[in-house]
């Protein structure tokens with residue numbers, strides 16, 4: 001009688017010709033060989049998971065937060081930077097943690113305002129082909145390898161988005177929020193555009209082209225509000241929170 005030899009690879013049973021010549025432990029402990037596996041998708045999944053774990057672990061403890069977006073290229077002496085700095089400070093005084101992309105320009109200005117007001121000033125940095133690093137006003141920083149992990153962190157841990165003038169990165173962040181709101185994937189939260197002369201032409205295009213051509217509904221236009229006033233911006237966010245809290249206490253009754 002031939003003895004059937006089973007080989008267990010975790011939950012998988014292998015027999016006959018499928019039985020490997022070495023065990024998993026042997027392969028793990030064998031340090032020789034190519035390092036190509038580090039660049040394979042299964043290994044990337046582990047790194048992606050690690051980023052989620054790190055992000056969730058750090059951000060879940062920071063309390064109520066608002067994200068501030070805007071150009072990485074805005075000079076420190078630009079009026080938009082002054083607005084971002086003031087908004088960072090106002091948000092902290094209203095009890096919020098301020099979350100930005102941790103980079104230069106508008107991000108740095110918002111972090112500066114938040115830190116100067118004695119608040120938690122978060123930077124969710126991103127690994128880029130050119131090193132920029134976290135700006136000096138960040139007091140809680142996480143550097144992400146993967147844009148999509150970082151993007152989820154902004155949405156999951158912010159209860160409002162403040163969007164100052166910016167380029168494609170800023171537009172990407174704005175339209176991701178609008179898509180999630182429009183499709184009901186995220187519970188209603190305020191999106192405030194700061195800078196009426198910058199955002200006005202985009203809103204005109206949304207109305208005159210997208211709405212006119214039936215690509216969006218009139219209600220979609222209500223997903224954003226525009227202001228030039230930092231205090232009004234923060235007031236809208238606080239009011240939205242009160243409305244949300246009132247709605248959730250109604251449903252709890």
Ligand SMILES: C/C(=C\CNc1ncnc2c1ncn2[C@@H]1O[C@H](COP(=O)(O)O)[C@@H](O)[C@H]1O)CO
Nearest residue numbers: 069070071072073101103132166167168169170
């Ligand atoms: C291009 C420059 C720096 C890039 N450094 C960045 N660091 C962190 N976050 C960034 C960076 N660049 C873009 N972002 C994200 O996109 C938004 C800004 O993009 P935009 O195209 O400049 O509008 C911003 O909100 C970040 O989340 C210059 O040295």
